[in-house]
Amino acid sequence: MSLNRLLGRASSFTKFARSDSCGIVLNRVGLSPRHLSSLSPALINFRICSSSLSNSKPSHLNYVPPFKYVYRSCISNRNQYNLLLSKEFSSQPSPKPGTSSVGLADQVLRSSATREEKQAEKASDTPEDEKAKEKEKQVRAVKFTLIALGGIMIGTAVYIFFEYGAPLLDRNGNPIRDEFSDLPFVQQYWKRGMAELSGMVTMVTNPSREQLLPDPVKPPYHQPPYTLLIELTGILVHPDWTYKTGWRFKKRPGVDYFLNQLNGYLFEVVIYTSELGFTAFPIIDALDTQNVVHYRLFRDSTKYDNGIHVKDLDKINRDLSKVIAIDWNDKALHNHRNNALVLPRWKGNDDDRALFDLAALLQTIGSSGIEDVRGVLEYYSKFDDPIAEFRKKQQELAQKEKEMNTDKIATPTFSPASGWLGSLFKKN
Secondary structure (H helix, E strand, O other), rough: HHHHHHHOOOOOOHHHOOOOOHHHHHHHOOOOHHHHHOOOOOOEEEEOOOOOOOOOOOOOOOOOOOOOOOOOOOOOOOOOOEEEEEOOOOOOOOOOOOOOOHHHHHHHHHHHHHHHHHHHHHHOOHHHHHHHHHHHHHHHHHHHEEEEEEEEHHHHEEEEEEEHHOOEEOOOOOOOOOOOOOOHHHHHHHHHHHHHHHHHHHHHOOOOOOOOOOOOOOOOOOOOEEEEEEOOOOEEEEEEEEEEOOOEEOOOHHHHHHHHHOOOOOOOEEEOOOHHHHOOOHHHHOOOOOOOOOOOEHEEEEEEEEEEEEEEHHHHHOOOEEEEEEEOOOOHHHHOHHHHEEOOOOOOOOOOHHOOOOOOOOHHHHHOOOOOHHHHHHHHHOOOOHHHHHHEEEEHHOOOOOOOHHHHHHHOOOOOOHHHOOHOOOOO
């Protein structure tokens, strides 16, 4: 291959710089066309003669010895092309004496052929080969993930072993003896650490205290005879979330009337909810404008069991025969179903009237002076909707009363004036 063919028969350096051959040559030596216009710290004036690059005899282009910022000139009567390069060829090996060097053009062509072969190999890969490579990558990623998780677990176990397994120290820095102090080192650290973790789990899952409500008040103060435990979410309000407003709580129709009916001497009203305190507290403040609610119990007062926040009524500190728990989730009260009044969960519909009938039911129980409410609640627990059943009973009772009043009006009462004695006073 001749130099004129490699350079695209350029007649000047400007044409050569704009030609494709210039890009091939610069790419071979590790440069880019932008180096032609940049001012480098050192300038190499390398004069390329138009001799054959494929000649077996060494020429000016066959071999460029290692140099750093060296000015090299090739004296020739042929056409010369000045190429400004700023490149350090200190890594190019020197040819052995007596051996012919490979031309620059041949090296460029060989690298181009090698690159084309690699692209052809990639294009020739079958879908099965691609799937195999992808599967291999996934297996490798899974291995690295498992190794990372194993390292994290081992590090956590070591941290728990030495941090929670160490004995407590007194003010002077001496270890305090406990039930594990007489065991071997590894065994006492292990058992002490497990005991600490078990205590932490118990503290999180169990109620925060043994007595959730204070003791009933003594005379001359009035203690309401019945204690009413009401769930907040799904009974009094409905959580609603949108992209525009985020989380909001919708007020159920009849909440104000319901709380107003409970305001009196019959019920000790307690909001017992599975919501967090910082979420439920402002909602209760917005609902209870008349201070009807006596106490507030939140998630920390429940027991976390199998993903459910269970309400433990044994820790209410009240007589369970006078306790009514209103909720929509029967699993939250599965240990005290006789004290539960399970209602359908309110889903935010505006035509709901359940709180009006619920207030009537509670007023009926309170005014009747029932000694043990568990019998009444056990009866209503047979129905999916106790409020609908109570409404039905109320309608039947009203119908019976109406019929009785009609019978009293239609049946004539005996009077002496209407019998034979009345005929004595009848005017002719």
